Amino acid sequence: MEVKLVSNLLEANDLLARKNRENFRQRGLFVINLMSAPGAGKTTILEKTIRALSGEIRIGVVEGDIVGTRDAERVQRLGVPVVQINTGGACHLDAGMIARALEDLNLEGLEMLIVENVGNLVCPAEFDVGEDAKVMVLSVTEGHDKPGKYPLMFRESRVLLVNKTDLLPFTDFDMAEMEKDVRGINPAMVIFPMAAKRGEGIEPWANWLKDQAHKKRNQGF
Amino acid sequence: MEVKLVSNLLEANDLLARKNRENFRQRGLFVINLMSAPGAGKTTILEKTIRALSGEIRIGVVEGDIVGTRDAERVQRLGVPVVQINTGGACHLDAGMIARALEDLNLEGLEMLIVENVGNLVCPAEFDVGEDAKVMVLSVTEGHDKPGKYPLMFRESRVLLVNKTDLLPFTDFDMAEMEKDVRGINPAMVIFPMAAKRGEGIEPWANWLKDQAHKKRNQGF
Numbered sequence: 001m002e003v004k005l006v007s008n009l010l011e012a013n014d015l016l017a018r019k020n021r022e023n024f025r026q027r028g029l030f031v032i033n034l035m036s037a038p039g040a041g042k043t044t045i046l047e048k049t050i051r052a053l054s055g056e057i058r059i060g061v062v063e064g065d066i067v068g069t070r071d072a073e074r075v076q077r078l079g080v081p082v083v084q085i086n087t088g089g090a091c092h093l094d095a096g097m098i099a100r101a102l103e104d105l106n107l108e109g110l111e112m113l114i115v116e117n118v119g120n121l122v123c124p125a126e127f128d129v130g131e132d133a134k135v136m137v138l139s140v141t142e143g144h145d146k147p148g149k150y151p152l153m154f155r156e157s158r159v160l161l162v163n164k165t166d167l168l169p170f171t172d173f174d175m176a177e178m179e180k181d182v183r184g185i186n187p188a189m190v191i192f193p194m195a196a197k198r199g200e201g202i203e204p205w206a207n208w209l210k211d212q213a214h215k216k217r218n219q220g221f
Numbered sequence: 222m223e224v225k226l227v228s229n230l231l232e233a234n235d236l237l238a239r240k241n242r243e244n245f246r247q248r249g250l251f252v253i254n255l256m257s258a259p260g261a262g263k264t265t266i267l268e269k270t271i272r273a274l275s276g277e278i279r280i281g282v283v284e285g286d287i288v289g290t291r292d293a294e295r296v297q298r299l300g301v302p303v304v305q306i307n308t309g310g311a312c313h314l315d316a317g318m319i320a321r322a323l324e325d326l327n328l329e330g331l332e333m334l335i336v337e338n339v340g341n342l343v344c345p346a347e348f349d350v351g352e353d354a355k356v357m358v359l360s361v362t363e364g365h366d367k368p369g370k371y372p373l374m375f376r377e378s379r380v381l382l383v384n385k386t387d388l389l390p391f392t393d394f395d396m397a398e399m400e401k402d403v404r405g406i407n408p409a410m411v412i413f414p415m416a417a418k419r420g421e422g423i424e425p426w427a428n429w430l431k432d433q434a435h436k437k438r439n440q441g442f
Contacts (some may be wrong), residue, residue, distance in 0.1 A: 038258040038342045038371065039363025066343065068369055089373070091312060091343035119370070120343055121259045122287065122312035141362035141385065142260025148289055149340070150259060152310070164362065170388055172418075197393075 013127055016095035020130025023102070024113070030213040031113045033093075033129055035153065036137035038119030041163040043071045045137060045196045046116055050078045052206035053112075057213050060110045062101050064093040064118045071116060081105055092123040095130055112213045121146070125153040132216060133157075139164040140173040147181035154182055159190045161205060166195035234348055237316035241351025244323070245334070251437040252334045253430070254314075254350055256374065257358035259340030262384040264292045266358060266417045267337055271299045273427035274333075278434050281331045283322050285314040285339045292337060302326055313344040316351055333434045342367070346374040353437060354378075360385040361394040368402035375403055380411045382426060387416035 024031050036042050050059055061082040063072040072084035083101045085093060098115060107113070115131060117124040125134070136157040138146055141164055147154045154160070160182060162175070175193075182189055190208065194201030245252050257263050271280055282303040284293040293305035304322045306314060319336065328334070336352065338345040346355070357378040359367055362385055368375045375381070381403060383396070396414075403410055411429065415422030 037260060037340070038367060039360075065370055067372060070366060070369065089343075089347070091341070118343070119258070120312070120341060122310075122339070122341055123344075126310070139260070139362065141360065141388065145291060146259060148291065149286055151288060167362065167388060167391055170391060 010126065013095050016099055017128040017130040020095055020098055020102075023107075024130060024132070027107055027110075028217040028219065029107060029110060029113055030209075030216040031115065031131045031133075032209070033115045033117060033124070033131035033134045034137070035117045035121075035124045035134060035157070036119060036139075037121040037142060040119070040137040040139040040142065041196050042116050042119070042137055043074055045161060045163065045194070045202075046075060046114060047078060048196050048199055048202045049114070049206055049209065050075070050080055052202050053210060054078075057111050057210055058109055059112045059114060060105055060107065062093075062098060062105065062113065062115045064097070064116055066090075066118060081110070087118060091118055091120045092127050093117050093129055094127045098129045111217060112209065121150045121153050125156045132212065133159060135159040135161065137161045137163050138178075140168050140171055140175075143171075144174045144178035144181075147178060147185055151185050154185045154189070157186070157189065159192065159205075159208070161196075162191060162193045163196050165193045165201065166198055231347065234316050237320055238349035238351040241316055241319055241323075244328075245351060245353070246440075248328055248331075249438040249440065250328060250331055250334055251430075251434040252336065252352045252354075254336045254338060254345070254352035254355045255358070256338040256342075256345045256355060256378070257340060257360075258342040258363060261340070261358040261360040261363065262417050263337050263340070263358055264295055266382060266384065266415070266423075267296060267335060268299060269417050269420055269423045270335070270427055270430065271296070271301055273423050274431060275299075278332050278431055279330055280333045280335060281326055281328065283314075283319060283326065283334065283336045285318070285337055287311075287339060302331070308339060312339055312341045313348050314338050314350055315348045319350045332438060333430065342371045342374050346377045354380060354433065356380040356382065358382045358384050359399075361389050361392055361396075364392075365395045365399035365402070368399060368406055372406050375406045375410070378407070378410065380413065380426075380429070383412060383414045384417050386414045386422065387419055
Protein backbone atom coordinates (compact mmCIF):
# COMPACT_ATOMS: atom_id res chain seq x y z
CA MET A 1 0.00 0.00 0.00
CA GLU A 2 2.75 2.38 1.01
CA VAL A 3 4.95 1.32 -1.89
CA LYS A 4 2.01 1.70 -4.24
CA LEU A 5 1.54 5.30 -3.17
CA VAL A 6 5.22 6.16 -3.64
CA SER A 7 4.97 4.68 -7.09
CA ASN A 8 1.93 6.85 -7.87
CA LEU A 9 3.70 9.92 -6.58
CA LEU A 10 6.68 9.19 -8.82
CA GLU A 11 4.40 8.53 -11.81
CA ALA A 12 2.60 11.82 -11.23
CA ASN A 13 5.98 13.53 -10.96
CA ASP A 14 7.22 11.99 -14.21
CA LEU A 15 4.16 13.33 -16.03
CA LEU A 16 4.89 16.88 -14.83
CA ALA A 17 8.61 16.42 -15.55
CA ARG A 18 7.78 15.55 -19.16
CA LYS A 19 5.78 18.78 -19.46
CA ASN A 20 8.69 20.80 -18.06
CA ARG A 21 11.09 19.02 -20.43
CA GLU A 22 8.92 19.84 -23.45
CA ASN A 23 8.75 23.48 -22.34
CA PHE A 24 12.56 23.58 -22.07
CA ARG A 25 13.00 21.80 -25.43
CA GLN A 26 10.82 24.31 -27.27
CA ARG A 27 12.91 27.16 -25.86
CA GLY A 28 16.26 25.44 -26.50
CA LEU A 29 16.93 25.98 -22.79
CA PHE A 30 19.60 23.76 -21.20
CA VAL A 31 18.62 22.77 -17.66
CA ILE A 32 20.69 21.22 -14.88
CA ASN A 33 19.54 19.87 -11.53
CA LEU A 34 22.34 20.52 -9.02
CA MET A 35 22.32 18.18 -6.02
CA SER A 36 24.51 17.32 -3.02
CA ALA A 37 24.58 16.77 0.72
CA PRO A 38 24.13 19.91 2.84
CA GLY A 39 27.22 22.10 2.84
CA ALA A 40 29.04 20.48 -0.09
CA GLY A 41 29.26 23.85 -1.80
CA LYS A 42 26.39 23.98 -4.34
CA THR A 43 25.70 27.69 -3.91
CA THR A 44 29.37 28.66 -4.03
CA ILE A 45 29.81 26.59 -7.22
CA LEU A 46 26.71 28.28 -8.62
CA GLU A 47 28.11 31.74 -7.86
CA LYS A 48 31.48 30.97 -9.45
CA THR A 49 29.84 29.35 -12.48
CA ILE A 50 27.58 32.36 -13.07
CA ARG A 51 30.62 34.65 -12.89
CA ALA A 52 32.62 32.41 -15.25
CA LEU A 53 29.84 32.40 -17.84
CA SER A 54 28.88 36.06 -17.42
CA GLY A 55 28.48 37.75 -20.82
CA GLU A 56 28.54 34.35 -22.56
CA ILE A 57 25.44 32.45 -21.44
CA ARG A 58 22.29 34.00 -20.02
CA ILE A 59 21.49 31.99 -16.89
CA GLY A 60 18.42 31.78 -14.69
CA VAL A 61 18.29 30.04 -11.31
CA VAL A 62 15.73 28.18 -9.22
CA GLU A 63 16.79 27.84 -5.57
CA GLY A 64 15.34 25.02 -3.47
CA ASP A 65 15.45 25.14 0.33
CA ILE A 66 13.31 23.86 3.18
CA VAL A 67 12.97 27.42 4.50
CA GLY A 68 14.60 30.80 3.96
CA THR A 69 15.92 32.84 1.05
CA ARG A 70 19.67 33.00 1.85
CA ASP A 71 20.81 31.20 -1.27
CA ALA A 72 18.50 33.15 -3.59
CA GLU A 73 19.85 36.40 -2.11
CA ARG A 74 23.43 35.27 -2.74
CA VAL A 75 22.60 34.50 -6.37
CA GLN A 76 20.51 37.63 -6.92
CA ARG A 77 23.54 39.78 -6.05
CA LEU A 78 25.14 38.51 -9.25
CA GLY A 79 22.36 40.06 -11.31
CA VAL A 80 20.75 36.86 -12.61
CA PRO A 81 17.02 36.15 -12.42
CA VAL A 82 16.27 33.79 -9.53
CA VAL A 83 13.20 32.25 -7.88
CA GLN A 84 13.30 30.68 -4.42
CA ILE A 85 11.22 27.61 -3.66
CA ASN A 86 10.58 26.80 0.01
CA THR A 87 9.55 23.17 0.27
CA GLY A 88 8.24 23.51 3.83
CA GLY A 89 9.26 20.13 5.15
CA ALA A 90 9.93 18.30 1.89
CA CYS A 91 13.49 17.06 1.47
CA HIS A 92 13.63 17.41 -2.32
CA LEU A 93 12.26 19.39 -5.27
CA ASP A 94 9.73 17.82 -7.58
CA ALA A 95 8.58 18.64 -11.09
CA GLY A 96 5.40 20.36 -9.90
CA MET A 97 7.37 22.76 -7.68
CA ILE A 98 9.57 23.66 -10.66
CA ALA A 99 6.53 24.21 -12.91
CA ARG A 100 5.04 26.59 -10.33
CA ALA A 101 8.36 28.40 -9.80
CA LEU A 102 8.67 29.00 -13.55
CA GLU A 103 5.48 31.07 -13.44
CA ASP A 104 7.59 33.65 -11.58
CA LEU A 105 10.67 33.41 -13.78
CA ASN A 106 10.76 34.92 -17.27
CA LEU A 107 12.50 32.27 -19.38
CA GLU A 108 12.47 34.50 -22.47
CA GLY A 109 16.04 35.03 -23.66
CA LEU A 110 17.58 32.62 -21.14
CA GLU A 111 19.94 29.92 -22.43
CA MET A 112 20.52 27.95 -19.26
CA LEU A 113 18.51 27.21 -16.13
CA ILE A 114 20.24 25.92 -13.02
CA VAL A 115 18.04 24.30 -10.38
CA GLU A 116 19.75 24.07 -6.99
CA ASN A 117 18.05 21.27 -5.11
CA VAL A 118 17.58 20.85 -1.35
CA GLY A 119 20.76 19.65 0.38
CA ASN A 120 20.19 15.89 0.52
CA LEU A 121 22.11 12.97 -0.99
CA VAL A 122 19.09 10.64 -1.08
CA CYS A 123 15.63 11.78 -2.20
CA PRO A 124 16.38 14.45 -4.84
CA ALA A 125 17.85 11.74 -7.09
CA GLU A 126 14.43 10.05 -7.28
CA PHE A 127 12.57 13.06 -8.64
CA ASP A 128 13.01 14.04 -12.29
CA VAL A 129 12.24 17.74 -12.68
CA GLY A 130 12.61 17.79 -16.48
CA GLU A 131 16.34 18.64 -16.46
CA ASP A 132 18.81 17.72 -19.22
CA ALA A 133 21.43 16.63 -16.71
CA LYS A 134 21.60 15.86 -13.03
CA VAL A 135 24.85 17.18 -11.59
CA MET A 136 26.03 16.22 -8.12
CA VAL A 137 28.63 17.70 -5.82
CA LEU A 138 30.72 15.64 -3.40
CA SER A 139 33.06 17.55 -1.12
CA VAL A 140 36.25 15.73 -0.16
CA THR A 141 35.53 16.42 3.52
CA GLU A 142 32.54 14.05 3.29
CA GLY A 143 34.82 11.06 2.73
CA HIS A 144 35.48 8.76 -0.23
CA ASP A 145 33.00 6.09 0.93
CA LYS A 146 29.94 7.98 -0.38
CA PRO A 147 29.42 6.26 -3.79
CA GLY A 148 28.85 2.91 -2.05
CA LYS A 149 26.52 4.45 0.52
CA TYR A 150 24.40 6.65 -1.77
CA PRO A 151 24.56 4.79 -5.09
CA LEU A 152 21.34 6.15 -6.62
CA MET A 153 22.63 9.73 -6.61
CA PHE A 154 25.87 8.62 -8.30
CA ARG A 155 23.97 6.48 -10.82
CA GLU A 156 21.47 9.18 -11.80
CA SER A 157 23.95 12.03 -12.14
CA ARG A 158 25.80 12.69 -15.40
CA VAL A 159 28.41 14.89 -13.79
CA LEU A 160 30.27 14.72 -10.48
CA LEU A 161 31.88 17.88 -9.13
CA VAL A 162 34.46 16.90 -6.49
CA ASN A 163 34.67 20.06 -4.42
CA LYS A 164 36.96 21.45 -1.69
CA THR A 165 40.06 19.78 -3.16
CA ASP A 166 42.09 22.48 -1.34
CA LEU A 167 41.27 20.54 1.86
CA LEU A 168 42.63 17.23 0.50
CA PRO A 169 45.91 17.51 2.46
CA PHE A 170 43.93 17.68 5.73
CA THR A 171 41.66 14.67 5.07
CA ASP A 172 42.21 11.00 4.30
CA PHE A 173 40.01 11.23 1.19
CA ASP A 174 41.28 8.74 -1.39
CA MET A 175 40.48 10.12 -4.85
CA ALA A 176 41.47 6.90 -6.67
CA GLU A 177 39.29 4.77 -4.39
CA MET A 178 36.34 7.14 -4.85
CA GLU A 179 36.75 7.13 -8.66
CA LYS A 180 36.97 3.35 -8.72
CA ASP A 181 33.69 3.10 -6.79
CA VAL A 182 32.07 5.69 -9.05
CA ARG A 183 33.13 3.79 -12.18
CA GLY A 184 31.51 0.65 -10.77
CA ILE A 185 28.19 2.49 -10.48
CA ASN A 186 28.32 4.94 -13.38
CA PRO A 187 31.16 4.29 -15.88
CA ALA A 188 30.32 7.32 -18.05
CA MET A 189 30.21 9.88 -15.25
CA VAL A 190 32.05 13.10 -16.09
CA ILE A 191 34.21 14.18 -13.14
CA PHE A 192 35.49 17.71 -12.47
CA PRO A 193 37.63 18.28 -9.37
CA MET A 194 37.47 21.83 -8.03
CA ALA A 195 38.06 24.14 -5.09
CA ALA A 196 35.12 26.41 -5.79
CA LYS A 197 35.69 28.93 -3.01
CA ARG A 198 39.14 29.65 -4.50
CA GLY A 199 37.78 29.56 -8.05
CA GLU A 200 40.04 26.61 -8.91
CA GLY A 201 38.74 24.09 -11.44
CA ILE A 202 35.69 26.15 -12.42
CA GLU A 203 36.77 26.75 -16.02
CA PRO A 204 36.64 23.15 -17.39
CA TRP A 205 33.23 22.69 -15.79
CA ALA A 206 31.95 26.03 -17.09
CA ASN A 207 33.20 25.10 -20.56
CA TRP A 208 31.34 21.78 -20.40
CA LEU A 209 28.16 23.68 -19.48
CA LYS A 210 28.66 26.14 -22.34
CA ASP A 211 29.10 23.30 -24.84
CA GLN A 212 25.97 21.57 -23.61
CA ALA A 213 23.94 24.77 -23.73
CA HIS A 214 25.07 25.46 -27.31
CA LYS A 215 24.19 21.91 -28.39
CA LYS A 216 20.75 22.15 -26.82
CA ARG A 217 20.12 25.55 -28.40
CA ASN A 218 21.11 24.28 -31.87
CA GLN A 219 18.83 21.26 -31.52
CA GLY A 220 15.95 23.58 -30.61
CA PHE A 221 16.02 25.50 -33.88
CA MET B 222 -4.73 13.65 0.70
CA GLU B 223 -0.96 13.50 0.52
CA VAL B 224 -0.58 15.46 3.77
CA LYS B 225 -3.17 13.22 5.43
CA LEU B 226 -1.11 10.15 4.60
CA VAL B 227 2.10 11.67 5.92
CA SER B 228 0.23 12.49 9.10
CA ASN B 229 -0.96 8.88 9.34
CA LEU B 230 2.55 7.61 8.71
CA LEU B 231 3.88 9.81 11.50
CA GLU B 232 1.06 8.75 13.84
CA ALA B 233 1.79 5.08 13.13
CA ASN B 234 5.46 5.77 13.75
CA ASP B 235 4.76 7.50 17.06
CA LEU B 236 2.80 4.48 18.25
CA LEU B 237 5.74 2.16 17.54
CA ALA B 238 8.17 4.69 19.03
CA ARG B 239 6.19 4.63 22.29
CA LYS B 240 6.52 0.83 22.37
CA ASN B 241 10.28 1.06 21.82
CA ARG B 242 10.54 3.74 24.51
CA GLU B 243 8.66 1.57 27.03
CA ASN B 244 10.96 -1.37 26.20
CA PHE B 245 14.02 0.85 26.78
CA ARG B 246 12.54 2.30 30.02
CA GLN B 247 11.95 -1.14 31.50
CA ARG B 248 15.56 -2.06 30.83
CA GLY B 249 16.98 1.25 32.08
CA LEU B 250 18.66 1.49 28.68
CA PHE B 251 19.75 4.96 27.56
CA VAL B 252 19.21 5.42 23.81
CA ILE B 253 20.50 8.11 21.47
CA ASN B 254 19.57 8.75 17.86
CA LEU B 255 22.67 10.08 16.09
CA MET B 256 21.94 12.16 13.00
CA SER B 257 23.79 14.37 10.51
CA ALA B 258 24.34 15.14 6.86
CA PRO B 259 26.35 12.52 4.93
CA GLY B 260 30.03 12.61 5.80
CA ALA B 261 29.81 14.79 8.92
CA GLY B 262 31.62 12.09 10.89
CA LYS B 263 28.92 10.08 12.73
CA THR B 264 30.70 6.73 12.44
CA THR B 265 34.08 8.14 13.46
CA ILE B 266 32.47 9.81 16.48
CA LEU B 267 30.77 6.52 17.29
CA GLU B 268 34.09 4.63 17.12
CA LYS B 269 35.86 7.15 19.36
CA THR B 270 32.94 7.23 21.82
CA ILE B 271 32.88 3.45 22.11
CA ARG B 272 36.63 3.45 22.79
CA ALA B 273 36.31 6.25 25.36
CA LEU B 274 33.56 4.40 27.26
CA SER B 275 35.10 0.96 26.90
CA GLY B 276 35.02 -0.88 30.25
CA GLU B 277 32.66 1.73 31.70
CA ILE B 278 29.38 1.49 29.77
CA ARG B 279 28.20 -1.52 27.78
CA ILE B 280 27.09 -0.16 24.42
CA GLY B 281 25.07 -1.66 21.57
CA VAL B 282 24.72 -0.10 18.13
CA VAL B 283 22.10 -0.01 15.38
CA GLU B 284 23.53 1.18 12.06
CA GLY B 285 21.21 2.72 9.48
CA ASP B 286 22.22 3.00 5.83
CA ILE B 287 20.45 2.95 2.49
CA VAL B 288 22.61 0.00 1.39
CA GLY B 289 25.75 -1.76 2.55
CA THR B 290 27.34 -2.82 5.81
CA ARG B 291 30.50 -0.68 5.88
CA ASP B 292 29.62 1.22 9.03
CA ALA B 293 28.48 -1.89 10.92
CA GLU B 294 31.78 -3.57 10.03
CA ARG B 295 33.73 -0.58 11.36
CA VAL B 296 31.82 -0.73 14.63
CA GLN B 297 31.96 -4.51 14.96
CA ARG B 298 35.76 -4.36 14.94
CA LEU B 299 35.52 -2.63 18.33
CA GLY B 300 33.83 -5.68 19.81
CA VAL B 301 30.41 -4.20 20.47
CA PRO B 302 27.13 -5.83 19.38
CA VAL B 303 25.80 -4.18 16.24
CA VAL B 304 22.90 -4.64 13.83
CA GLN B 305 22.81 -3.09 10.37
CA ILE B 306 19.53 -1.82 8.94
CA ASN B 307 19.39 -1.28 5.18
CA THR B 308 16.50 1.04 4.40
CA GLY B 309 16.47 0.25 0.69
CA GLY B 310 15.55 3.68 -0.63
CA ALA B 311 14.23 5.28 2.54
CA CYS B 312 16.12 8.37 3.66
CA HIS B 313 15.60 7.89 7.41
CA LEU B 314 15.09 5.26 10.10
CA ASP B 315 11.67 4.84 11.65
CA ALA B 316 10.48 3.23 14.88
CA GLY B 317 9.33 0.04 13.14
CA MET B 318 12.78 -0.53 11.61
CA ILE B 319 14.33 -0.16 15.06
CA ALA B 320 11.82 -2.59 16.61
CA ARG B 321 12.67 -5.20 13.94
CA ALA B 322 16.42 -4.61 14.31
CA LEU B 323 16.18 -5.19 18.06
CA GLU B 324 14.97 -8.73 17.39
CA ASP B 325 18.56 -9.38 16.25
CA LEU B 326 20.29 -7.53 19.07
CA ASN B 327 20.46 -8.93 22.60
CA LEU B 328 19.77 -5.92 24.84
CA GLU B 329 20.37 -7.95 28.02
CA GLY B 330 23.18 -6.33 29.99
CA LEU B 331 23.49 -3.30 27.70
CA GLU B 332 23.41 0.15 29.28
CA MET B 333 23.39 2.29 26.19
CA LEU B 334 22.12 1.93 22.65
CA ILE B 335 23.38 4.21 19.92
CA VAL B 336 21.32 4.39 16.74
CA GLU B 337 23.26 5.84 13.81
CA ASN B 338 20.69 7.22 11.40
CA VAL B 339 20.92 7.56 7.61
CA GLY B 340 23.04 10.55 6.56
CA ASN B 341 20.40 13.21 6.01
CA LEU B 342 19.79 16.57 7.67
CA VAL B 343 16.07 16.62 6.90
CA CYS B 344 13.81 13.57 7.30
CA PRO B 345 15.39 11.69 10.26
CA ALA B 346 14.41 14.58 12.56
CA GLU B 347 10.72 13.88 11.84
CA PHE B 348 10.78 10.25 12.97
CA ASP B 349 10.87 9.45 16.68
CA VAL B 350 12.40 6.00 17.17
CA GLY B 351 11.87 5.90 20.94
CA GLU B 352 15.23 7.45 21.83
CA ASP B 353 15.98 9.46 24.99
CA ALA B 354 17.92 12.06 23.07
CA LYS B 355 18.41 13.06 19.48
CA VAL B 356 22.03 14.05 18.90
CA MET B 357 23.16 15.79 15.73
CA VAL B 358 26.57 16.32 14.19
CA LEU B 359 27.48 19.39 12.16
CA SER B 360 30.95 19.43 10.62
CA VAL B 361 32.52 22.86 10.25
CA THR B 362 33.21 22.16 6.57
CA GLU B 363 29.44 22.26 5.95
CA GLY B 364 29.30 25.97 6.79
CA HIS B 365 27.74 27.98 9.61
CA ASP B 366 24.52 28.73 7.74
CA LYS B 367 23.00 25.31 8.46
CA PRO B 368 20.80 26.09 11.53
CA GLY B 369 18.76 28.56 9.48
CA LYS B 370 18.45 26.13 6.57
CA TYR B 371 17.62 22.93 8.48
CA PRO B 372 15.88 24.28 11.60
CA LEU B 373 13.87 21.13 12.46
CA MET B 374 17.01 19.05 13.02
CA PHE B 375 18.46 21.74 15.30
CA ARG B 376 15.14 22.13 17.15
CA GLU B 377 14.61 18.42 17.75
CA SER B 378 18.15 17.58 18.86
CA ARG B 379 19.22 17.94 22.48
CA VAL B 380 22.93 17.84 21.68
CA LEU B 381 25.00 19.34 18.87
CA LEU B 382 28.43 17.88 18.14
CA VAL B 383 30.42 20.40 16.09
CA ASN B 384 32.94 18.15 14.37
CA LYS B 385 36.14 18.61 12.33
CA THR B 386 37.21 21.67 14.32
CA ASP B 387 40.78 20.88 13.23
CA LEU B 388 39.72 22.15 9.79
CA LEU B 389 38.48 25.52 11.16
CA PRO B 390 41.62 27.40 10.02
CA PHE B 391 40.92 26.32 6.42
CA THR B 392 37.24 27.33 6.32
CA ASP B 393 35.29 30.53 6.90
CA PHE B 394 33.05 28.80 9.44
CA ASP B 395 31.95 31.38 12.04
CA MET B 396 31.39 29.53 15.32
CA ALA B 397 29.83 32.55 17.08
CA GLU B 398 27.39 33.12 14.22
CA MET B 399 26.41 29.44 14.19
CA GLU B 400 25.87 29.40 17.97
CA LYS B 401 23.76 32.56 17.80
CA ASP B 402 21.53 30.94 15.16
CA VAL B 403 21.31 27.71 17.19
CA ARG B 404 20.29 29.65 20.33
CA GLY B 405 17.48 31.31 18.36
CA ILE B 406 16.09 27.87 17.47
CA ASN B 407 17.01 25.76 20.50
CA PRO B 408 18.25 27.80 23.51
CA ALA B 409 18.91 24.71 25.67
CA MET B 410 20.98 22.81 23.10
CA VAL B 411 24.14 21.26 24.59
CA ILE B 412 27.11 21.92 22.29
CA PHE B 413 30.35 19.91 22.19
CA PRO B 414 33.06 20.98 19.71
CA MET B 415 35.34 18.13 18.64
CA ALA B 416 37.84 16.85 16.09
CA ALA B 417 36.77 13.23 16.29
CA LYS B 418 39.34 11.78 13.89
CA ARG B 419 42.10 13.14 16.18
CA GLY B 420 40.19 12.14 19.29
CA GLU B 421 39.97 15.78 20.43
CA GLY B 422 36.90 16.83 22.43
CA ILE B 423 35.55 13.29 22.82
CA GLU B 424 35.93 13.19 26.61
CA PRO B 425 33.38 15.88 27.64
CA TRP B 426 30.85 14.34 25.28
CA ALA B 427 31.54 10.80 26.51
CA ASN B 428 31.16 12.04 30.10
CA TRP B 429 27.81 13.60 29.26
CA LEU B 430 26.68 10.27 27.80
CA LYS B 431 27.89 8.38 30.89
CA ASP B 432 25.97 10.72 33.21
CA GLN B 433 22.79 10.34 31.15
CA ALA B 434 23.12 6.54 31.07
CA HIS B 435 23.59 6.41 34.84
CA LYS B 436 20.56 8.64 35.42
CA LYS B 437 18.39 6.52 33.15
CA ARG B 438 19.59 3.34 34.83
CA ASN B 439 18.80 4.69 38.30
CA GLN B 440 15.33 5.75 37.20
CA GLY B 441 14.69 2.28 35.85
CA PHE B 442 15.10 0.53 39.19
